[in-house]
């Protein structure tokens with residue numbers, strides 16, 4: 001799913017431009033869940049955190065910072081939401097919340113948290 005989102009982001013937005021951040025995967029669950037000492041909210045195996053893109057093409061900032069690349073962040077969340085398994089996205093930029101892309105959860109100024117649902121295997 002993360003790879004598919006990356007391909008979507010690359011194709012629809014980044015298009016090889018080195019000045020734009022890749023999708024910065026910061027912290028991901030174990031594939032089948034399990035004890036995750038670094039991140040207690042990620043033990044179900046369905047959650048991932050992303051760092052925030054910076055306007056210099058690197059990553060690691062907050063939405064309040066001058067270095068925050070809102071355009072890249074919007075494109076990343078759109079690429080995530082294009083994946084049918086994605087259920088929830090937490091990130092506190094009020095503009096992106098207004099656009100219906102994310103929801104406010106305390107502690108999510110400096111990273112995007114997203115989750116996937118249970119795949120429907122028929």
Ligand SMILES: [Zn+2]
Nearest residue numbers: 047048049113
């Ligand atoms: Zn998280």
